[in-house]
Amino acid sequence: MAQKTKHLLHILTAQPVIPVVAVENAAEGVELARALAAGGLNAIEVTLRTPAAFDAIRAISSEVPETACGAGTILEPKQFDRAVNAGAKFIVSPGATVELLDAARSSDVPLLPGSATASELMAMLEEGYEILKFFPAEQIGGAAFLRSIAPVFPALRFCPTGGVSMSNVRDYLALPNVICVGGSWVAPKATVAAGDWAEITRLAREAVALGD
Template identity: 75%
Template sequence: MSQDTKRLLAILTAQPVVPVVAVGSAAEGVSLARALVAGGIGSIEVTLRTPAALEAIRAIKAEVPEMVCGAGTILTPRQFAEAEKAGAEFIVSPGATVEILDAARGSDVPLLPGSATPSEMMAMLQEGYEILKFFPAEQIGGAALLKSIAPVIPQIKFCPTGGVSMKNVKDYLSLPNVLCVGGSWLAPKDKVAARDWAGITELAREAAGLNGGD
């Protein structure tokens, strides 16, 4: 097992749900991170879907040091480099390209690349990746597909993201090849807009208490 795999494994097994968030400002990112930490969630994926994402990553690193902050929706090597410079502690991509893999080889920041098919999973395994994002999870077969993959490619563990919610999260967490899930429901837009940080803390506390045996 590579050092990158070990570091990523430590991050993803520390909690059952990694919040996947888009933030409108650095201050919003910091408040959100603090609310999640208060509920027992210790890592977050800030997606590069908003102009404020990189600034938010820097601010979270500086002001909420107990939160492990990663960068998501990384589509290009330039974004990879920008996220790394901002202090992201892990990088998440919805897929995997040669260019993204090359960027990851030259970086100390572990990459969680996305996969959707057995062929993609096999290709990533050959590249040395034993932990993958399964995306978009619900739309491509959900927990049933991952269950069927487990005995065929047992070396790979997954973080399913996309359509995962409290309604189906236990279906995923009960699988032997799922380490955790990525979820946006911990930071719903209405609660963020209303600055309902206490409500987000409660959602985080509920998610932090999940396990596969529930």
């Protein structure tokens, strides 16, 4: 677990924002990953919200090697295994089940499981997890919630996702228990659909600057 935590930390601490994206086909995923990387965002979470997700993860991992491509919205072990086989460098789940944790335990690819309540946080600590997804962040208490639990769970650090945008991202990044955020605003659907990769790169640079 320690080695997987170290690997996940290496990915998540390299940039203040992890783009959370859904793509319509593998080629779009490759172009998007290249545009984000050109702006300095070299890790990306491709969510399983479209049928093209696994193909996109495979293509990005193969054709954009400078990008650490993760798989998001993983809900069950079968999806975990498919994502790893496609080349995912990290796995993201909105929550955690016994079956999913078992799959993660037998894999070298790190899992970023979601937790949102005190009981879930305690359970994840017992499982050896120190880095968690906080989702949907804004709807379940936002930065105020994370600030309030920091003294109670000093070992935990979070990647808040859900409702995070340029209007509130600095509130999250200012917290000592937040290592990065997940956000979709760096790759708006309309911009991706239009193939405006220059605008995606501009948004990526803007996101990278948040870490300065």
